[in-house]
Structures are given as structure tokens and as C-alpha cells.
Amino acid sequence: MMTPYAPCRRLACRALLFLWLAPAAVALAGGEPYGRDFAREGARWGEGGPPAVLVPPLPAAADAPPAAELAALRARLAALEAEGGPYAGGLEEPLAALGRALAARGRYAEAVAAYRRALHVLRVNDGLYGEAQKPLLAALLGIYRAAGDFATLDEQYPWFYRVYGNGQPPLTGLRLEAALAYQRWQREALRRDLGNGTRRLLALIDEGAELLDRVAGEPAAAWRARRDLALSQLRNLYLVGDLVAPPPEDYPGLRDPDPFQRNELFTDDPQEERLQALRRTAQGDGRRLLEELAAAAPDPEARAEVLVALGDWQQWHGREGAAREAWENAIDALKRAGRRERVAALFGEPRELPDNGVFWQPPTPAADAPRPVVAARFTVTERGRARAVDAETVSGRDSARIGVVRSLRRLRFRPAFADGAPVATAGVERFYEVYD
Incomplete structure (x- = not known):
């Protein structure tokens, strides 16, 4: 087939x-x-x-x-x-x-x-x-x-x-x-x-x-x-x-x-x-894959989890309107399922995308050397973009903060939602580990 x-x-x-x-x-x-x-x-x-x-x-x-x-x-x-x-x-x-x-x-x-x-x-x-x-x-x-x-x-x-x-x-x-x-x-x-x-x-x-x-x-x-x-x-x-x-x-x-x-x-x-x-x-292939999966979901909560992934996929590709629609549908499905705690967990704060580790390189057990850590503070807009980014190196090489600042400005986020709509979040504070 x-x-x-x-x-x-x-x-x-x-x-x-x-x-x-x-x-x-x-x-x-x-x-x-x-x-x-x-x-x-x-x-x-x-x-x-x-x-x-x-x-x-x-x-x-x-x-x-x-x-x-x-x-x-x-x-x-x-x-x-x-x-x-x-x-x-x-x-x-x-x-x-x-x-x-x-x-x-x-x-x-x-x-x-x-x-x-x-x-x-x-x-x-x-x-x-x-x-x-x-x-x-x-x-x-x-x-x-x-x-x-x-x-x-x-x-x-x-x-x-x-x-x-x-x-x-x-x-x-x-x-x-x-x-x-x-x-x-x-x-x-x-x-x-x-x-x-x-x-x-x-x-x-x-x-x-x-x-x-x-x-x-x-x-x-x-x-x-x-x-x-x-x-x-x-x-x-x-x-x-x-x-x-x-x-x-x-x-x-x-x-x-x-x-x-x-x-x-x-x-x-x-x-x-x-x-x-x-x-x-x-x-388009990823979008259709997730749409078909959501349509086959056995219950509203399962459908919502797929819609979150669909919104993240659309957002990562810069399709902000389609991403918002998918996320809003996910929130509605979770509320109908009585799972408001899941809404809070998924949409209570901005989330860096993609949030699935597909680009992550797991550290090897032998890699004992500590990695640089950078503290960043910024605003995530309702469109899921980082603005007013500031950062400082907490440990490791001082230049690590430069790469983090540049990357954060290009990064796409799943924004926080309030009352079913995306909102800007000021004063986001994160500690990032930098992979040399």
C-alpha cells in the first residue's frame, strides 16, 4: 500500500x-x-x-x-x-x-x-x-x-x-x-x-x-x-x-x-x-502525515498531542498562521477531554522548537569535560520569535554567549497561550548548555 x-x-x-x-x-x-x-x-x-x-x-x-x-x-x-x-x-x-x-x-x-x-x-x-x-x-x-x-x-x-x-x-x-x-x-x-x-x-x-x-x-x-x-x-x-x-x-x-x-x-x-x-x-509531506494521524486518533487527547506536533512542524517552517490554528485546535481538544493540566504543561510557557531532540547529539559517556553554560534573557513574541535577547556566560569560554544570542534570534518557539490565544512572554530566563 x-x-x-x-x-x-x-x-x-x-x-x-x-x-x-x-x-x-x-x-x-x-x-x-x-x-x-x-x-x-x-x-x-x-x-x-x-x-x-x-x-x-x-x-x-x-x-x-x-x-x-x-x-x-x-x-x-x-x-x-x-x-x-x-x-x-x-x-x-x-x-x-x-x-x-x-x-x-x-x-x-x-x-x-x-x-x-x-x-x-x-x-x-x-x-x-x-x-x-x-x-x-x-x-x-x-x-x-x-x-x-x-x-x-x-x-x-x-x-x-x-x-x-x-x-x-x-x-x-x-x-x-x-x-x-x-x-x-x-x-x-x-x-x-x-x-x-x-x-x-x-x-x-x-x-x-x-x-x-x-x-x-x-x-x-x-x-x-x-x-x-x-x-x-x-x-x-x-x-x-x-x-x-x-x-x-x-x-x-x-x-x-x-x-x-x-x-x-x-x-x-x-x-x-x-x-x-x-x-x-x-x-507538505510532514503536514499530511500528521493530519492523517490526527484524523485517526482514538480520542480527543490523542488527537491533541498530534495537533501539537503539527503546529510545531508548521511553525518550524515559518507557517505561523497554520501553526496557530493547529495549536488552538489542540487546546480545544484537551479542554473537551478535561485535561486542562496538559494545556498548562504544553502552552504555559514558550518552548524552543523542535522539541523532539532530532538535531541533538547525545554526549558520550567518556565526555566528562563540562560544557559552557550561557544564561539568556529575552522576550518571546506571540508569533514565537525571540526578541530583546541578552546573554552572559556562566561557565566555560566567554564567546559561547555570542553563538547562543545569534541562534536565539533565528530560533522558532511555540509561544505561550492564555485564554486560548498566543501571547507575548517578557523576561524569559533560560540556561543553555553549549556543545563545542
């Missing part, structure tokens, strides 16, 4: 210039990528990694077993190998225990070796896709992230996803969580510039659309699955708006396009042509 918000599978256009993180792309395609260079102090989003139900946290150093226990594990392994050989069934258990113990001590390379050997033993005895290897794969993902080895983490994620169903129905429970985690990782890999960005972004959009097709094809599919997959695809479209720059002739005043010379500027790469088509339709 073809979805109307997946044009990359049915549209083609002429060539493009694909430039990563080009400033003009932000100006023409979407708003400031909030969360990429700075965010409110202590901000956290689900984009920071898979849920703990799939990849539990690594054991703490305080839980590391004593040296005598490590020696006992190694002796047990040697005895099992002597009795049954290097691939004996049962070796995976002490190998995994050894891997956990080494990870707790921060000896990541040795822990990886133990877990990989445990996986090999399991695959020899139980097959390539046996259920028993799931916790071992999850532990490996956690170790690679803790060690900052994102290239190997990227190599391992497809296998992890495949063991959890590879996005095939039924998309419920851990299968759904794995599909969402895989999408999150692909977005993080794009932010980290791992591998071929063009191919990865296209594959991400295609996979997101296919997952939505599978859910739509199952009448009994839970609302949560459709909602979460749709919002995941929306984040993918946010990345399109930020990462794909228009071709030179789309920059006003840059030059007069010559149709007879135009092709000399481009590569005639079909993948890049598809990306340009996506860039030009991304705003």
Missing part, C-alpha cells in the same frame, strides 16, 4: 547539490536546528539512544566482581572447553558473565571479545537468528557506545534489528521498540556523519514509510505503534529539511540559472535527484 507522504518512492525531479549542514538550507527549508549546537541545560530526549528494555545500562564500576571471581570465571571456561571443545553448548553463559565483569571494570576491548565469542558459540549451536543472542547483542551495543566506537556500533545495528524482526509484522512489543530504536540510530549516524549520508538518508525515509505501510495494513494495529512510527518519520523529515540544501538557482540573487548550462553543475545521480524531490515536498 502506497502512502501519500512517501514521495521519494514515486516522484523524481531534476538534479541537486547535496551540502551537509549548509546555512542556506536552514534559511530556506526550515528553522534553526535547536539541540544541535546548544540546548536548555539538562535537556534530554529519546533520541539519545535505545530504550533500556532493549539495551540495559552497563553495570556500574561499583558492581564489578573482585579479581578472584574473574579468575574463577576463566577457570570455569577452561574446564568447559577442555571437556566439550571451543564451541561447546553452555560456554556462552560464563563468557557473557565474563563480558559483564570486564565491562564493569571499563575493560571494553576484552569485554567485546568475550561477548563476541559467546555470540559465535550461540550461532553455532542455535542458528544465526536464535532468540538467546538478543541480550548479548544488546550488551555489545552498550559497550560500543560507552567506548565511543560508533563506527562498529553502526556495523552491529543491522544485525540487532534483524534478530528483532527487521521491521516485519507484528509491530508490537519489542519488535516495535527495535524498529524505533533502529530509526533513532540511523538519525544519530547521520548527525555523526557515519558512512554515505545520501544513501543513509534515503534508506531511512524509505524504511520509515514502509513501517507505516505495514501498520496501516493491519486493522488491529495499536494506536501507539502508528503514532510512534509516524512521529519517527516526522523526525526523518526534519532532517531532510536541515541536511539537504537547495541547488544554486534556488538561492535568490546568487545567479541567473541558465537551463542550457545547468547540468554542468550536477552529477546526474538518481539518489541525489530523489533527495532534492524530498526537500521540495518535505513540509
Whole structure:
């Protein structure tokens, strides 16, 4: 079944210039990528990694077993190998225990070796896709992230996803969580510039659309699955708006396009042509995606949550009238549902957009150095723009405040609402952490 918000599978256009993180792309395609260079102090989003139900946290150093226990594990392994050989069934258990113990001590390379050997033993005895290897794969993902080895983490994620169903129905429970985690990782890999960005972004959009097709094809599919997959695809479209720059002739005043010379500027790469088509339709695709989701919502509160996301999407693209209409409809729906506390939580104060972490780069566990913190004071107008911005550096390099001030002036906000209408908010005070 073809979805109307997946044009990359049915549209083609002429060539493009694909430039990563080009400033003009932000100006023409979407708003400031909030969360990429700075965010409110202590901000956290689900984009920071898979849920703990799939990849539990690594054991703490305080839980590391004593040296005598490590020696006992190694002796047990040697005895099992002597009795049954290097691939004996049962070796995976002490190998995994050894891997956990080494990870707790921060000896990541040795822990990886133990877990990989445990996986090999399991695959020899139980097959390539046996259920028993799931916790071992999850532990490996956690170790690679803790060690900052994102290239190997990227190599391992497809296998992890495949063991959890590879996005095939039924998309419920851990299968759904794995599909969402895989999408999150692909977005993080794009932010980290791992591998071929063009191919990865296209594959991400295609996979997101296919997952939505599978859910739509199952009448009994839970609302949560459709909602979460749709919002995941929306984040993918946010990345399109930020990462794909228009071709030179789309920059006003840059030059007069010559149709007879135009092709000399481009590569005639079909993948890049598809990306340009996506860039030009991304705003409308995201709007239709959310409108269809809102129409299918099972109750007013669920519909309101989608309308908030729709308003944020429209606002980020500078469509202030459409954003206000969506937010007003969300407020009305929440009031009808008797959820005035949700109205206060969502619209009681201005909110930086996008408020979903799609541009956020999670800090690595090894990054212990404190980041600069900037205190800012400003007014957010009823149109969701920061004015009268003033800032000072609280800690770290003094120049950090300059970038925050410039970015705040370009940033788009969801304004505060009072009595169902947007209002200006003076004296907004925020502490921002700056990502060097």
C-alpha cells in the first residue's frame, strides 16, 4: 500500500547539490536546528539512544566482581572447553558473565571479545537468528557506545534489528521498540556523519514509510505503534529539511540559472535527484502525515498531542498562521477531554522548537569535560520569535554567549497561550548548555 507522504518512492525531479549542514538550507527549508549546537541545560530526549528494555545500562564500576571471581570465571571456561571443545553448548553463559565483569571494570576491548565469542558459540549451536543472542547483542551495543566506537556500533545495528524482526509484522512489543530504536540510530549516524549520508538518508525515509505501510495494513494495529512510527518519520523529515540544501538557482540573487548550462553543475545521480524531490515536498509531506494521524486518533487527547506536533512542524517552517490554528485546535481538544493540566504543561510557557531532540547529539559517556553554560534573557513574541535577547556566560569560554544570542534570534518557539490565544512572554530566563 502506497502512502501519500512517501514521495521519494514515486516522484523524481531534476538534479541537486547535496551540502551537509549548509546555512542556506536552514534559511530556506526550515528553522534553526535547536539541540544541535546548544540546548536548555539538562535537556534530554529519546533520541539519545535505545530504550533500556532493549539495551540495559552497563553495570556500574561499583558492581564489578573482585579479581578472584574473574579468575574463577576463566577457570570455569577452561574446564568447559577442555571437556566439550571451543564451541561447546553452555560456554556462552560464563563468557557473557565474563563480558559483564570486564565491562564493569571499563575493560571494553576484552569485554567485546568475550561477548563476541559467546555470540559465535550461540550461532553455532542455535542458528544465526536464535532468540538467546538478543541480550548479548544488546550488551555489545552498550559497550560500543560507552567506548565511543560508533563506527562498529553502526556495523552491529543491522544485525540487532534483524534478530528483532527487521521491521516485519507484528509491530508490537519489542519488535516495535527495535524498529524505533533502529530509526533513532540511523538519525544519530547521520548527525555523526557515519558512512554515505545520501544513501543513509534515503534508506531511512524509505524504511520509515514502509513501517507505516505495514501498520496501516493491519486493522488491529495499536494506536501507539502508528503514532510512534509516524512521529519517527516526522523526525526523518526534519532532517531532510536541515541536511539537504537547495541547488544554486534556488538561492535568490546568487545567479541567473541558465537551463542550457545547468547540468554542468550536477552529477546526474538518481539518489541525489530523489533527495532534492524530498526537500521540495518535505513540509507538505510532514503536514499530511500528521493530519492523517490526527484524523485517526482514538480520542480527543490523542488527537491533541498530534495537533501539537503539527503546529510545531508548521511553525518550524515559518507557517505561523497554520501553526496557530493547529495549536488552538489542540487546546480545544484537551479542554473537551478535561485535561486542562496538559494545556498548562504544553502552552504555559514558550518552548524552543523542535522539541523532539532530532538535531541533538547525545554526549558520550567518556565526555566528562563540562560544557559552557550561557544564561539568556529575552522576550518571546506571540508569533514565537525571540526578541530583546541578552546573554552572559556562566561557565566555560566567554564567546559561547555570542553563538547562543545569534541562534536565539533565528530560533522558532511555540509561544505561550492564555485564554486560548498566543501571547507575548517578557523576561524569559533560560540556561543553555553549549556543545563545542
